[in-house]
Amino acid sequence: MEDVGAERRRAAAKKRPRLEDVAARVGVSTASVSLVLRGVAGPSERTRQRVLKAAADLGYQVDRTASLLASRRTRMLGVMVDVHSPFHADLVEYLHSAAEEVGYDLVLSTQTRTRDERTAVETLLAFRSEALILLGPTAPVDTLAALDGKAPVIVVGRRIEEGQLDVVRTADDDGVGQIVDRLVALGHREITYVDGGKGVIATDRRRGYRTAMRRHGLDAHIKVLRGDNTEAAGERAARHLLDAGELPTAVVAFNDQSAIGVLAGLARAGVSVPGEVSVAGYDDDRLSRLSCFDLTTVSQGAEAQARYAVAAAVERLDEGRTEPREVVLAPHLVVRRTIAGPR
Amino acid sequence: MEDVGAERRRAAAKKRPRLEDVAARVGVSTASVSLVLRGVAGPSERTRQRVLKAAADLGYQVDRTASLLASRRTRMLGVMVDVHSPFHADLVEYLHSAAEEVGYDLVLSTQTRTRDERTAVETLLAFRSEALILLGPTAPVDTLAALDGKAPVIVVGRRIEEGQLDVVRTADDDGVGQIVDRLVALGHREITYVDGGKGVIATDRRRGYRTAMRRHGLDAHIKVLRGDNTEAAGERAARHLLDAGELPTAVVAFNDQSAIGVLAGLARAGVSVPGEVSVAGYDDDRLSRLSCFDLTTVSQGAEAQARYAVAAAVERLDEGRTEPREVVLAPHLVVRRTIAGPR
């Protein structure tokens, strides 16, 4: 009993200082302190200085949960990312800067094996994000639209049918088309595509491949290998090609991770890239830029996407826009080492 | 004027439901609803069901900021990570599971170019993290110790002198020693080390290299190349070696990222690994496992570290431990493709 009491007292003694403590020390009201600390105009210079000093002396640090609760606004944007994606990592960084510029803060929630999309989004909402920026969400449109009722939803990187939600994305089919065009220009005809699974993004890119192949009259060479968004899938695809014994002259993968898997699979079998086979990815993520891969890929303009996404959120939040808007950016080819003319 | 009023009314109308709304709908008090929603024993089964139903109907979602504010506890652990480090990404994932198991939640804060360690930690504190788990912090001990006054600090992966703080780490010098031992056993004598900069971790690993070399009587071959924790540094080091024209038979790098840079630099110059030069890294991070690298490295046991870190936090928070404790795990060699006997 004694002990518990003592402990409690000790704990109370070293409790973090509150606004009230700072106010008491200076001899002003908590209102004034609050104003000074947030840099709101009003308090006199003298008060300002004294408050600042007292706050520093006490080691005062604002309690964000209380601020958020008290102010109707939170100025926080919730971002859902897939922690495994290097491309998302890039995006997050740009989102950070973009948000900072307009005075917003980011709260991240990441999906892992144990936390699915729904949980991730709920956390964001529970923390009072004012808008949700979802990077490549896989949930059905209805679900996303329902979410939009609770907070403006900005979907990044994925197509959504007909003006239901704010979307920022690149024209994925066009991007893949550009790769195919370039490969064809280099003289390739046997161009195989490694698929990215059943998401909307994957569908678009696959379509881009098919369309481009047809445009060049290469219908007969259209070949799509099952896959997903991981290195493992790329490697499997490569093994599959090798086992089949008839390597195409070029392989285009759903994304960079998959492409890197393809690269690995080929390397292991001693197939030279781009000597024997050309390989291209999609996203221009960190990994693709590593000099050991130096992968030819398509840039989605991560920075621009981040900027537009934040801008969209701000428009909804601060400028009263209510109609959904879609921003489609043009992807552009980033030619690096992994493609060349056919063998 | 009219418009603004109207808009405000509309906004108010679709405001998210509060505990009170759920309570009103069922005809009980907010207290009961709170209890039910948190799964606390007390409310009858009948009440329980009705509350759950009402909450679902209304689409109620708890406002975390309010909960946190109201409960003295937050059950949140603040984690500071470097978003660029694949090893940290691994750790975070394990931390997530470990925390979840003991009923804690994680709030992440990442340093980027624009956000330094201090800011990151302040955010964590502002969100009322009860303890801080710092992954490889670079701040001086004093700063960290000061922090410990505000919330228990658990330092992960870095040595801290003499019982000032909770620390979970692996014996880095030993780890590097193991690599050197293995290389020597394979017959290597000219083993060069690519340094990791001036942090404490780097110091330990460098020492491990030096000590091991001396132990094998290879003092004359000790050679440390300047570097840091990036791929770029590794690549620079490789170029340096190549320019000097006298390649060692083995290169040990500060971490996997740096080692991958070395690999890239050597590959570009057409030097075969492990044929002509053996290369080893440290951390056993994601990248090192990619089959295209298949890098020999040292595992720090990310999962175990995460587990111990969370355990340490819980002990401080819930079990009243106050003396700092250090957990030093034994690293273990992960032999993959990149080392072999000397040429």
Place this chain on the structure above:
DNA sequence: ACCAGGAATTAAAGCGCTTTAAATTGTCCT
């Protein structure tokens, strides 16, 4: 000396939830 008007300051009412102590209800004996 007095007052209008602006500048600085503050009292007080929440924000949406948790939690404690007290009130209410129900059950089972005697």
Place this chain on the structure above:
DNA sequence: AGGACAATTTAAAGCGCTTTAATTCCTGGT
């Protein structure tokens, strides 16, 4: 029927901050 006791339920007091409306304090002009 009356009462003891346990099972439920709830009123009300915060949590630490923001914000609005009101108050106080200064000016300078008359």
